Amino acid sequence: MGLPVIGKPVTIGKDEASLDLEDEYVNSPSKRKIAISTLEGELDGEIGEGAKFIRMFLLYAFGVFLFPNSGRVVNGRYMSYLKNLDAIKEYAWGLALLEHLTICITERKDHHKTYIGGCLIFLQIWSFEHLDVARPKFQLNSLTFPRTCRWEESKTTTSKIKDEFERLTKNKVN
Template identity: 40%
Template sequence: MGFSHLLVMPNQNLSKTLLAELIERWNCEKKAFELPPGEIKATLMDIALILGIRVTGEPVVLTDEPFSELEKVYGSSSQNRQITVASLERRLQSLSMVTNEEFIRTFILFIFGALLFPNADGTIDSRYLYFLKDLDKVPHFAWGEAVLRDLYFWLDRRKRETVEYMGSCLIFLQIWSYEHIDIARPIFQGSKLSFPRACRWKNSTSYTRQWFTTKFENLKEKQIIWQLKPTAEESNIDFVRELLEAEKDNLEALSTSNHLLRNDAVSDVIKLEESEDIVGELLEAQKDNLNLPTSQLSPTIASIENEDSLRTRNQILEKQNLELKKEVDFLRKENQNLRSQLSSVGNLADRLERILFDGDVNKEKEETSTNSVP
C-alpha cells in the first residue's frame, strides 16, 4: 500500500520546545523557516527520505464530496465529517483476528489519524475514506505531497490564528530539524535501518525554550544542511527515483521555457528599437516643419494664412512635438526594462544549464566510480 516504511520507524517523543521555536520562525508568505543565515524550506524530497512514502502520483485533495455510506459505517456524520482515532483503535482490536479489506482500510486510516494527517483534537477527516474505497489505487496517490501541504496549512494557521494546539505530521518536522539543523540532534542510531531517515535518530534530550531560542539566534551557516540529497542506495528506491526524474524534467522544461522567453524578449527589444527610430524620424520632420519660413510653405496656404493662423499651426506642431518626445522617453524606458529582463532570463537559463550539466557530470562520476570497484 506504500506505507510499509512507516512501520519500522521507532517511537519518538515530540520536543515541544524545539517545535515551538521552529513554528515561531515560520513565514506564512514565503512558506519557509527564517533562520539567521537564511531561509530554509521543507521539500518533497525531505518527505520522501524522512518518512519513506511516495510524493508523486495522483493528488490527494479533500473536496466537498457527498457524504458516503462508508463514512457513516466508521461513525462519521454529515455535520462534522470527523472520526476519532480512539474509535479506529477499538475497531482494529475487534478486527485483529481477520486480515481483510476492512482491517487494511481501518489500519491505514489509523495511520492517517495518528501520524500523517492528525487533527489537533484527536480526530481524522472522514473524507480520506474517499481515497481508500478502492485499495488497489491507494499506492498510486501522492500521500507525501498531501502530508507536506497539510503541514503548511497547520503552520499557517498556528501563526495567523495563534491556536493553542496544532495538527499535522509534527514528527516529520522534528526529524526534518535533526537532518537539516545541527541543534539538539540526538544520538545517531547505530542500527542497520537507515531508511527511512526517521530511523536514524534516537529521542532527543529535553531543553528549555530559552535554550533553543539562544541556539537558533546564534546559528551559523556551517550548522545547516540546506538541501538533503539521496544516497546512491536511496536513489534506487522507486518513489525516490520517480521524484528525481520529475525534478529533472521540471528543470529541463523551465530551461526550455526561459530560452523561449529570452527569444521573445529579444524580438520585443528589436521592435521597440524600430519604433524608437520611427518616432525619431517623425520628430525630425516636425522640427523641420517648425523651422520652415513662410515663403517656403505651399503658395496656396501662404496666400490664405495670416500671421494668427501660422501661430496657431506652430502651437499645434509644438504640442505634437512634446507628445512625441514623451512617447520616445516611454519607449526608451520600456527598451531598458526589456533589456534588463533579457539579461535576467539569460542568467537564469545559464544557471539552469549549469545545474543540469553538473547533475549529469556528477551522475557520470558516480557511475564511473561504481564501475571501477572490483
C-alpha cells in the same frame, strides 16, 4: 518517511465520494469526521483481517500519525482513497503530508493556536537534517530507513533547544 511525493494528488474536497463504511462511522454527516476513539474500538474488536480492517487501520494512521489535528478525529473523506486498496500506492501521500503540515503551521502562526497539527515526526526528522539545532549525533550504520535510525538517542532539554534556536544563524541551516 518513505511516502511517495509523485503520483495522483490527494485532495480532500467537500464532494468526495463516500463509502458505506464512512456512513457507518461519521459523527456528523455535515462535517464527515470519524472519531479516533471509534477507530480504536473497531481495531480492538473482532474486525478481522480483511479489507475493512485495512481501511480502519489506514484511517487510524491518517488521523493519529500522518494528518493529526487537535480534535482527535479523521476526515471521513479519506475513505474515498480507500475504496481500491491496490490503488493507494498511486497517490502522492508524502506531498499530502507536507501540505497538511504547512497548513497546520500556518494556522498556528496566523491564528495563535496552542496546538500544532500535522506530522510532527516528519518535522523533527527534517529539522535534524537541515538545522544545526539540538541535532543528535549522526550514526554511521547501514540503517537508512526509517530515517530516525540515522541518529543516536538524544536527551536534549526544551530550554537548551530554545536557546539554540535563539542563536540560529543562516550558516547553521542546510
